[in-house]
Amino acid sequence: MESDILQWIGYIASAIIAISMTMSSIVKFRVINLIGATLFCIYGILINALPVALLNGFIIIADIYYLVSIFSKKEVFEIMRVRNDNQYLKRFLNFYHDDILRFFPHFTHKPELNTHSFFILRDMTVAGIFLARRVEGEILHVIMDYVKAEYRDFKNGKFIFHRLKHEMIEDGFTRVLTEGHTKLHKRYLKKVGFRQVSEDTFELKLCPGRKVQEKGR
Numbered sequence: 343m344e345s346d347i348l349q350w351i352g353y354i355a356s357a358i359i360a361i362s363m364t365m366s367s368i369v370k371f372r373v374i375n376l377i378g379a380t381l382f383c384i385y386g387i388l389i390n391a392l393p394v395a396l397l398n399g400f401i402i403i404a405d406i407y408y409l410v411s412i413f414s415k416k417e418v419f420e421i422m423r424v425r426n427d428n429q430y431l432k433r434f435l436n437f438y439h440d441d442i443l444r445f446f447p448h449f450t451h452k453p454e455l456n457t458h459s460f461f462i463l464r465d466m467t468v469a470g471i472f473l474a475r476r477v478e479g480e481i482l483h484v485i486m487d488y489v490k491a492e493y494r495d496f497k498n499g500k501f502i503f504h505r506l507k508h509e510m511i512e513d514g515f516t517r518v519l520t521e522g523h524t525k526l527h528k529r530y531l532k533k534v535g536f537r538q539v540s541e542d543t544f545e546l547k548l549c550p551g552r553k554v555q556e557k558g559r
Contacts, residue, residue, distance in 0.1 A: 348385065348388055348389055351381060351384065351385045351388070352382075352385050354381060355378050355379075355381035355382040355385055356378075356382075357378075358374060358375075358377055358378035358381065359375065359378035359379070359382070361374055361378075362374035362375035362378055366491035366492060367491055367492060367493075367494045367495070368408075368412070368492060369409070369412060369494075369495045370494075372405045372408055372409050372412070373405075373409065375401070375405055376401075376402060376405035376406065376409070379398040379401040379402045379405060380398070380402055382394060382398040382401075383395050383398040383399050383402060386398060412495070417464050417465055417497070418463075418464070418465050418466070419462065419463065419464055419497070419498075419501040419505070420462075420463040420466075421460045421461070421462060421463070421472075421506070422460055422461045422463055423458075423459065423460040424459050424460060424461065425459070426453035426454065426459050427453050428459070431459060431461075431471070432451075434461075434468070434471060435451055435471075438488065438490070441488075441491070442486070442488050444524065445488065445523075445524055445526065445527045446485075446486050446488070446523070446527075447523050447524075448521075448523065449485070449486055451473075455475050457474065457475045457476045458472065458473070458474040458475070458482070459471075459472070459473050460472055462489075462498050462501065462502065464493060464497075464498075468490075469489060469490055469493040469498055470487070470488050470489035470490060470493060470498045471486065471487075471488050472484070472486070472487050472488075472502060473485040473486045473487075474518075476515075477519075479514070480514060480515055480516040480517065481515065481516070481517050481518075481519055482510060482513075482515045482517070482518045482519070483518075483519050483520065484518060484519070484520035485520075487499065487502065487520070496530065496533050496534060499530060499531075499533070499534035500534055502534075503518070503534050503535055503536075503546060504534075504535070507548055510548055511548050515548055516547070516548055517545060517546065517547055517548060518536075518545070518546040518548065519543065519544070519545055519546075520536070520543075520544050521542045521543055521544070522538075522542055522544055523542055528544070531544045532544075
């Protein structure tokens with residue numbers, strides 16, 4: 343019975359390590375790999391296999407080190423506004439077309455309707471793209487907030503919807519609306535501050551009173 347439990351620990355650890363190798367996001371890879379390595383380390387100790395325990399102990403240290411480095415790293419976020427008919431924008435959308443449809447299955451690029459089109463830069467590297475349009479005067483409708491796989495750690499969304507909130511208010515917006523059609527995208531929207539108002543619609547309020555106060559100064 344005890345040997346069966348030990349075997350299952352080994353199987354589960356192996357499966358978790360295998361799953362970690364399929365992750366395109368470096369953060370997800372490190373987290374899942376850390377869990378698998380921890381189980382393998384415990385497994386090595388329980389079966390008195392010192393090399394297994396030591397190797398996975400080293401992997402645990404390495405994973406923790408890189409995760410701390412990732413989350414403590416001071417990255418420079420910038421936005422690069424582009425024209426709606428920008429050629430690089432078109433090529434970017436074409437290159438990542440299949441991955442974009444995983445999160446935005448109904449997306450069709452209609453550049454003539456966009457009022458906001460910009461790339462999100464992280465340390466001068468394009469990490470994602472943001473497309474939105476003004477509707478009903480004070481509502482910003484986000485058509486797409488796409489992030490490349492290796493940058494899916496919620497930092498892009500927090501930069502856009504928190505650090506740029508004041509700029510959105512200055513532009514006269516009081517609410518941001520968008521749709522979430524997949525579980526992953528819905529989880530992302532809730533993580534960055536959106537409130538689900540219907541099955542697929544999410545809302546972010548932008549403190550509408552602030553703009554009025556600033557006008558009266």
